Amino acid sequence: MTGELGGSCFGCQVRHTSEWCALNDAELTLLNNVKVPKSYEAGTTLFHQGDDCDGIYCVSSGLIGIRRLDADGNSTLVRLCGPGETVGYRSFLKKSGHRSTAEIMLPSVVCFVRRATVRTLLEQNPNLGLRFLDHTLKDAEEFEDRHFESVTLTVKARLLSLLMVLYERFGYLNENGESMIDLPISRQDIAALIGASPETISRSISAVQDEGLAQFKGREVRFRNLDALIEQLRPA
Amino acid sequence: MTGELGGSCFGCQVRHTSEWCALNDAELTLLNNVKVPKSYEAGTTLFHQGDDCDGIYCVSSGLIGIRRLDADGNSTLVRLCGPGETVGYRSFLKKSGHRSTAEIMLPSVVCFVRRATVRTLLEQNPNLGLRFLDHTLKDAEEFEDRHFESVTLTVKARLLSLLMVLYERFGYLNENGESMIDLPISRQDIAALIGASPETISRSISAVQDEGLAQFKGREVRFRNLDALIEQLRPA
DNA sequence: CGCGCCACTTGACGGTTATCAAGGTGGCTA
C-alpha cells in the first residue's frame, strides 16, 4: 500500500488504481493497521504453486511474475503484475490453493493482507467485491485475447505485441529522444509468455532488427521505427 | 428459466445450476415476472458484436455459439454455451457493448432479463454478484488452460480433447451400447474452436479413424475405443 | 587469470501445419 515500509495506506501512490479505492476512511484505517508491507529482492517468491492461500498481496512497487509448472516440470511465466495490482486474489476468491508461483522480477514492495481481513472488508463493503469482479473480468478478457492472438498471429507478431505492452509500462525516452525499454524479463521468459521456444524468440528478435524496427542490446531495446512497428500489428 | 415458453422460473430445470440459484423466493418471483422467454431457430442470433448490452440471456435449453470477427472479417467460433449458462453477462458487468456475436447453434429456449432487473437483483442480493464472480473466474481459468493447450498440444490432441468435452455434453449410447455423439457444430467451427484450419481438422479426423479410435459419418461420431482415446489425452 | 556456468545466439534438420488447388458429396431449388 505504500512506497516505503511501514508507510500508511493513505499515502500509498497506487491506492487509487488498486482494488482498495472502494474503501472508505474507516475501512482504510483497518487495512492500514493489519497490512504487512515488506520489501523483496528479485528472485524471491511471494508464494509457491500448491501453497495454501492465506491472504492476498498488493503490489506497491516493482514487478511480480506469475509462473506455472508445465507438464515437464519447467516453470513458465504466465503473466506480469505491476504496481497497483493485486496478486493471489483469484485463489483467495476461489478458496483454493495457489495455482501458480509468484516470483519477484524486480526489487519490489508488496503488502500482505491476511484472509480474515479481506473477508471482513468484503462483508462490510460490497463495492470491494465489485472491484474484484472488475479485475477478474479484465483478466478473463486478457486471457481470451491472448488465446485469440496465439492461434492467429505468428511468433514475431506476438513479440511485437508484447514489446508494445512492455513499452507502455516500462518505456521511456533517452537523452536523444529515442524510445527505449529496459526489459524486466529474460528471453526465456519472453518465450514462455508468448508461447514459443527461446530459439524462435532469438530468431524473431534478429528479424525485427534486420527490418530496422528496433535494436536489441541485452535487455535494452532501442526502437528505430515505432510507427512501422505499430503498423505491423494492424494488418493481421 | 424454463423449458417451455411462458413457464415459471420455479419449475426451470436449470435453475439450480445457473447463477440464479443464489436468489430467494421473493427475488425469483420478481425475475419470473419480468423475464422474457423465447424460442429460437438454429442460425438466428441473440445479439451481434458491437451491439449495446441491454441485458443478459439465460440458456434454458439448446446451444449457443459465441463468435468473434477476426482480422479478416471472418466469424470464428470462440466458445459454446449450453443450458444453465448465462450469455452476455460479462458485457453487462463491464457496462460495455458486446464483444462478440451470440448465434443459436441448436433450436433453443433462452430467457432475456433486462438490465434494470439484473441491477436491482444485484443490489438486493450480494450472493448473486458472487455467483457472477465465480462464473468469471471459471471463464478466466478456462481461457488460461486453453491458451496453455494451444501452444502445448498438437491439433489432433486438441481435437480429441474437444471430442471429450462434447461427449460429456452431447454423448449417448446407441442401441448397440456404443458411445456416440451427434456433433452440434460444423468442421469449420471445430477448426476455429481449437485454432486450426479446416483442412487440418479433416486430416486429423482421418488420422483418428485410421487409428481405430472413432468413426465419423457426417456429424455423427461413433467411438471405437474410448479408453485408448482417453489414454492419448493423458501423456501431456 | 582461468574456469565454469548460464543465457543467449546461430545453424541444420524435421515435423506440424497453413495455404493453394482440385475434386467429391449432400442438400436444396427449379
Next chain:
DNA sequence: TAGCCACCTTGATAACCGTCAAGTGGCGCG
C-alpha cells in the same frame, strides 16, 4: 432430373516453428 452451392475431403507445396547441437559472450568465483 439437373444444377447449384456450401461443406467437406484430399493432395502438393511451402512456411513456420520446435528440437538438437555447437558455439559465443558475460559474469562470478576460486
